């Protein structure tokens with residue numbers, strides 16, 4: 001018997017390795033943004049620190065009237081636009097390789113499931129462009145990326161005001177503005193890359209199942225790790241028709257296993273069974289004290305840990321059920 005969970009883990013790891021490379025590229029390219037803004041940020045931190053030393057109060061509204069602050073925001077927007085253009089190209093390329101990998105994994109799953117006897121239609125590279133567009137749910141990558149600008153400008157401003165309020169050395173304030181404020185944009189880009197890549201891979205897997213003509217349903221497999229989302233573990237083993245994407249959450253890494261016509265799905269233990277094998281401490285750590293208390297009282301079933309909301313731009317999403325909602329189930 002093949003170990004379904006081990007194969008799913010191996011496939012997940014292949015994607016993680018590919019992702020790590022893109023993360024490194026984006027982070028390295030980020031150094032150029034930091035370098036371009038460093039002098040301007042330091043000059044502003046020194047000027048404001050000086051103003052404060054001279055007895056002036058420095059507030060957010062006063063900053064808006066400051067030329068140097070304005071110049072920094074203009075430069076920030078320009079540097080982020082350049083960075084985001086590079087990031088968009090990288091994410092686009094990344095989506096295509098993830099889609100290709102997702103389709104390969106689908107083919108492997110079909111073989112493991114016993115479909116190898118028949119031939120089936122395999123997705124060609126032309127399909128991947130389409131999948132990349134679907135993964136963005138109609139949002140251009142540029143729009144997704146540029147959404148970080150207002151938050152980044154605010155984060156830099158907050159760090160500056162915080163540094164001034166605490167009377168920090170302007171050099172320290174400038175460093176915090178770069179490390180804690182400016183990186184808001186980098187983190188946003190990294191998040192989008194991870195999310196978009198995984199979506200593209202999963203969509204390609206699903207599309208490969210659909211076009212193969214061999215399957216009409218698939219089963220969800222969650223990772224079995226302490227940090228696995230509880231909603232995913234609770235939904236593990238759920239069967240969905242291939243014409244719908246299962247409910248996801250941001251950065252969900254659940255795999256999808258084809259169920260062939262007239263064949264039993266590959267055997268595997270469920271997320272619930274895995275959870276029940278864990279020590280009381282692990283269970284408590286994963287559930288948190290509130291849910292754990294209710295779980296021990298038998299106030300809810302394991303499946304109740306997932307709450308599914310339908311609709312939304314990104315499709316149906318799965319969330320971990322709140323303690324309050326679990327409490328209501330028990331009453």
Ligand SMILES: [Zn+2]
Pocket residue numbers: 222229232249252253254
């Ligand atoms: Zn998941």
